Amino acid sequence: MPSTFVAKGAKAYEASMGRWSQRLAAPFLDFAGVPSCGRVLDAGCGTGSLTLSLSAYPELEAIEAIDFEEDFAATLRMRTDDPRINAQQGDVCALPYDDQTFDAVYSLLVLHFVSDADRAVQEMRRVSKPGAIAAAAVWSYDGMPSWRLFWDTVRAIEPEASGKGIPTGRRPLTAEDELRQVFENAGFADVAETTLTITMHYAGFDDFWLPKVYGQGTFAAYFDALPKARRDRLLEAMRAVYLGGGSEDGPRGFESVAFAVRGTA
């Protein structure tokens, strides 16, 4: 299985992550750079946050987008009438493009969900023209409070559940230097790494909690499998965590950090 991403439909993806990847796309492209013309690839496009940002660059000739989830590629096709965009189902570890096709190859929040990230980045290198831009970003494990709060709370109140659906550690590439290393190993030159920070704003506890339990991702699968009494206990613990010691529900913002790298083919 080339993907470890737990999907539950495009709508659930938008509520839980798409709204934040839309926010990350602009600073990511500012860091990566966009070529003044030519063909670009969004490898692991999801529902299209980055592809649609690339669509704002009129000088690009073609924008290819590929994702393992057919449902996501189909949603992206419905979201745009830009004739330069071609969205299709596919695997970033076996890209369906000829060698040296693209002037830029991007991958936003994907490589920590790919079973063989080395292979995926080698594929990004293979389809890049000499001198092309390649760039990727993944969330930092320590820099994602709104995600860590869920699992850290489960670990604190359900120690007996350890090893039964609770992730035992962080995903690959989610620490400093790891993504840069994969880019260097794949043969990209002038590899630079930075951190990108966005704030995830939630209107209130329900806006924070509901997409997590009814949406895509490992937490929803874990929560679904719990008996009702334990689900209720976890819900109340998470509410207390969100309120942060106060009693008033309302907006909260969590600063969230991604590692980004760029290199030259």
Ligand SMILES: C[S@@+](CC[C@H](N)C(=O)[O-])C[C@H]1O[C@@H](n2cnc3c(N)ncnc32)[C@H](O)[C@@H]1O
């Ligand atoms: C967190 S989402 C990011 C999607 C999009 N780039 C964005 O920023 O909204 C991770 C995406 O990686 C895709 N993915 C995981 N493994 C993949 C693979 N081997 N090939 C293609 N897509 C993959 C998933 O289907 C999912 O859409």
